[in-house]
Amino acid sequence: MRIKATLAGLGLCALSVMTAQAQTTQPLKIGFLAEMAGIYGAPGQDQYDAFMLAVEERGGKLGDVPVQIFKEDTQFKPDVASQIVDRLMDREKVELFTGLTYTHIALAVYKKINDKGGFMIASNTGPAPIAGQGCVPNFFASTWQNDQLSEVVGKYAAEKGYKNVFALAPNYQAGRDFVAGFKDAYGKPLLDEVYTPVAQQDFSAELSMIQAASPDAVYVFYPGALGVNFVKQYHQAGLSTIPLLNTATTESINLPAQGEAAMGAVNGSFWGPDFDNDTSKHFVEAFEAKYKRIPSQYAAQSYDAALLIDSALRKVKGDLSDKDAFRAALKEADFKSLRGDFKFGNNHFPIQDFHIFEAYKDGKGRMNVRRIATPMVQAQDKFAAQCPMK
Amino acid sequence: MSLFVAQILNSFQLGALLFLMSAGLTLVFGIMNFLNLAHGSLFMVGAYVGATVAAKTGSFTIAIIAAIVATMLLGVVAERTLLRQLYARDHLDQVLCTFGLLLIANEAVRYIWGPSPVFINVPAMLDGTVRIFGQNYPAYRFAIIVAGIVVVLGLYLLISRTRLGMLIRAGANNANMVSALGVNIKFLNTVVFALGAGLAGLGGLLIAPLVSVQPGMGEPILILTLVVIVVGGIGSIRGALYGALIVGLIDTAARVYMQIGLLQIFERSVGQAIGPAIASMLIYILMAIVLAFRPQGLFPVKHG
Numbered sequence: 001m002r003i004k005a006t007l008a009g010l011g012l013c014a015l016s017v018m019t020a021q022a023q024t025t026q027p028l029k030i031g032f033l034a035e036m037a038g039i040y041g042a043p044g045q046d047q048y049d050a051f052m053l054a055v056e057e058r059g060g061k062l063g064d065v066p067v068q069i070f071k072e073d074t075q076f077k078p079d080v081a082s083q084i085v086d087r088l089m090d091r092e093k094v095e096l097f098t099g100l101t102y103t104h105i106a107l108a109v110y111k112k113i114n115d116k117g118g119f120m121i122a123s124n125t126g127p128a129p130i131a132g133q134g135c136v137p138n139f140f141a142s143t144w145q146n147d148q149l150s151e152v153v154g155k156y157a158a159e160k161g162y163k164n165v166f167a168l169a170p171n172y173q174a175g176r177d178f179v180a181g182f183k184d185a186y187g188k189p190l191l192d193e194v195y196t197p198v199a200q201q202d203f204s205a206e207l208s209m210i211q212a213a214s215p216d217a218v219y220v221f222y223p224g225a226l227g228v229n230f231v232k233q234y235h236q237a238g239l240s241t242i243p244l245l246n247t248a249t250t251e252s253i254n255l256p257a258q259g260e261a262a263m264g265a266v267n268g269s270f271w272g273p274d275f276d277n278d279t280s281k282h283f284v285e286a287f288e289a290k291y292k293r294i295p296s297q298y299a300a301q302s303y304d305a306a307l308l309i310d311s312a313l314r315k316v317k318g319d320l321s322d323k324d325a326f327r328a329a330l331k332e333a334d335f336k337s338l339r340g341d342f343k344f345g346n347n348h349f350p351i352q353d354f355h356i357f358e359a360y361k362d363g364k365g366r367m368n369v370r371r372i373a374t375p376m377v378q379a380q381d382k383f384a385a386q387c388p389m390k
Numbered sequence: 391m392s393l394f395v396a397q398i399l400n401s402f403q404l405g406a407l408l409f410l411m412s413a414g415l416t417l418v419f420g421i422m423n424f425l426n427l428a429h430g431s432l433f434m435v436g437a438y439v440g441a442t443v444a445a446k447t448g449s450f451t452i453a454i455i456a457a458i459v460a461t462m463l464l465g466v467v468a469e470r471t472l473l474r475q476l477y478a479r480d481h482l483d484q485v486l487c488t489f490g491l492l493l494i495a496n497e498a499v500r501y502i503w504g505p506s507p508v509f510i511n512v513p514a515m516l517d518g519t520v521r522i523f524g525q526n527y528p529a530y531r532f533a534i535i536v537a538g539i540v541v542v543l544g545l546y547l548l549i550s551r552t553r554l555g556m557l558i559r560a561g562a563n564n565a566n567m568v569s570a571l572g573v574n575i576k577f578l579n580t581v582v583f584a585l586g587a588g589l590a591g592l593g594g595l596l597i598a599p600l601v602s603v604q605p606g607m608g609e610p611i612l613i614l615t616l617v618v619i620v621v622g623g624i625g626s627i628r629g630a631l632y633g634a635l636i637v638g639l640i641d642t643a644a645r646v647y648m649q650i651g652l653l654q655i656f657e658r659s660v661g662q663a664i665g666p667a668i669a670s671m672l673i674y675i676l677m678a679i680v681l682a683f684r685p686q687g688l689f690p691v692k693h694g
Contacts, residue, residue: 037505171666193662194649197670199610201601204400204531205645211526212393225507225602233600236512236528238519257509 027066028318030309031088033081033109034099034124036073042224042253043298044073044101047123049291050283050299051098054306057286062306063313070094074101078108085109089116095320096120098305101298103127103146103174114138117323119330123305124298126349128177132383135347138323140330142305144270145349145381146174147181149247150221152268152354154185155375157217157245164191165245166215168206170226171195178221178247191215201229207237215242223248228257235261250359252296255367262359262367270350271300271339272357274370279307280338294368304337311335341378347387351380395525397642403531405638406538410593411615412622412630413545414586420562420625420691422477422579427488428468429590429615430608431495436461436591437598437607438499441510444598450513457595458588465587469580477579492608500605507602534596541589542631549627558582562625562691614641617677623687632689637673644669 034044074081088094097120100106106125114136126145169175222230227249244265273284287295312329354376357369440457512530519526549555560568569575622633649665
């Protein structure tokens with residue numbers, strides 16, 4: 001009798017220990033794929049920092065369930081990204097991914113993750129194939145479709161009535177796409193367009209061409225270090241009197257190095273640190289306090305990705321086994337985005353406003369950006385119609 | 391017309407930079423028969439040291455001195471400890487060893503300064519434009535041209551008017567004979583190497599305010615430098631000067647006029663697509679032609 005009671009007691013103990021373990025040792029696993037180092041590393045670092053800020057603010061939880069983040073460097077190589085996805089999905093049973101800094105990385109892994117039943121929230125890419133015919137149910141973008149970032153600038157140029165616009169970009173697919181997107185929305189032929197070799201850092205010859213052509217405005221897409229060099233050289237050549245319109249060039253990541261040479265340049269984006277809603281104000285304050293720098297749009301879209309995951313996990317109580325329920329929860333996008341109104345279109349890309357931001361010196365003496373116009377209101381990307389999803 | 395003037399100035403600016411690089415490389419090759427692929431690394435180190443010192447002290451002058459001194463010291467140490475062993479070996483050994491040094495240098499700066507690019511600003515005095523031939527031109531780029539002219543004159547005086555210069559010329563002509571006449575050829579080698587290293591470091595520092603200072607920044611300029619000394623004639627300072635000007639002119643002009651020219655022949659989209667491709671090929675085509683028809687270069691060392 002005593003023995004039986006003891007055994008029963010032990011059994012109960014074991015049971016309670018087991019359930020306790022199940023609660024504490026099984027956090028929800030999230031794969032964070034991004035470029036973490038090198039000249040392509042800056043956006044990835046901002047994405048990661050902002051995502052972790054959201055996780056830390058919630059005590060290591062998203063949607064009230066503990067999460068474990070697998071931070072993986074995809075090294076700008078699609079094959080590396082593909083191996084990481086295999087390892088995380090097969091060995092670690094990861095079913096939720098975010099990050100995906102670059103288009104070619106996203107294109108390399110998105111079908112595989114989707115086909116194996118995983119979900120991804122891309123927080124820095126919006127490739128046309130995924131927005132259009134190649135759309136898949138488990139891919140969500142907390143960002144934009146690539147073309148929209150130059151369309152908004154093209155619209156702005158048309159609204160300002162610039163007659164002669166000179167466009168420059170690096171000579172590769174994204175460079176040509178952004179100029180094409182700009183031209184599309186601008187609607188008039190450009191004065192000239194010049195594509196520079198990808199590794200070219202010195203723009204002396206091209207700047208002289210601009211000077212000789214004396215356009216009303218210049219449009220460029222020079223991301224990262226190229227953008228710092230271009231803007232400094234543009235200023236040195238005495239061209240600052242010609243408005244410099246751009247995509248991904250005079251943005252928070254580059255502004256400290258560009259300094260006053262960037263003054264007055266305008267870029268197109270979906271969000272800026274001067275946004276007046278509560279989420280945005282809280283985010284900017286918390287990010288600056290923790291990381292001592294102004295958050296970029298990369299940080300903003302990754303913070304939104306964390307909020308989206310938070311809202312969807314809460315709806316399904318941290319249970320990913322019912323795929324349809326989790327997908328529906330993501331699609332609802334029931335969270336307060338730092339960009340204001342947020343909803344997903346049929347292709348799981350956001351329908352949102354796009355704005356123009358001007359580089360200026362803020363109250364603390366730092367180079368920063370502020371919104372000066374909103375040429376695109378509740379815009380959906382032009383590829384959504386090609387996506388068969390409802 | 392104004393575009394033409396600006397492009398001539400641009401090509402002089404690139405030429406000045408290429409001359410700083412190729413003068414050292416060609417002298418080292420001419421006198422020691424040594425091919426130094428790590429020459430681009432000295433350019434990179436000059437840029438990094440200069441950028442760091444400029445940021446710390448706020449003085450561009452001190453940065454110039456620091457960049458030159460640091461690269462000269464680095465050059466002397468490398469020459470004394472390692473490279474000297476390779477003078478008698480064949481070119482393949484030299485290329486392999488200095489290529490290894492180049493990789494080590496890239497990783498070393500990545501370790502010390504981090505993988506992200508470093509940026510410095512143009513000195514305030516030169517931040518703006520100057521008016522030349524009725525044309526606004528960036529003052530800093532003009533200063534690079536002036537620096538190039540100063541170095542050309544300095545090297546000319548050093549080589550044609552001093553005893554050291556006489557020995558360098560003699561060494562370039564026949565190093566064994568110079569040694570047999572009782573000259574300390576080892577010391578002469580070190581001096582020449584240090585001189586070349588210092589000029590490369592100066593070049594790196596001068597370009598630093600215009601481009602991003604990052605690991606591997608020495609390689610593109612090293613390749614252009616090799617084109618310059620092949621076109622100009624290996625071992626010849628005069629060849630390095632003319633070669634640098636020719637390559638600077640072709641590279642700069644091609645980027646502008648190739649596209650304009652192609653647009654006359656093809657429709658717009660085609661011209662815009664192939665213009666940049668052909669423009670970046672042009673100097674290599676020139677090098678191939680020179681190698682095929684005049685392998686000693688256009689301005690070789692005069693013998694006898």
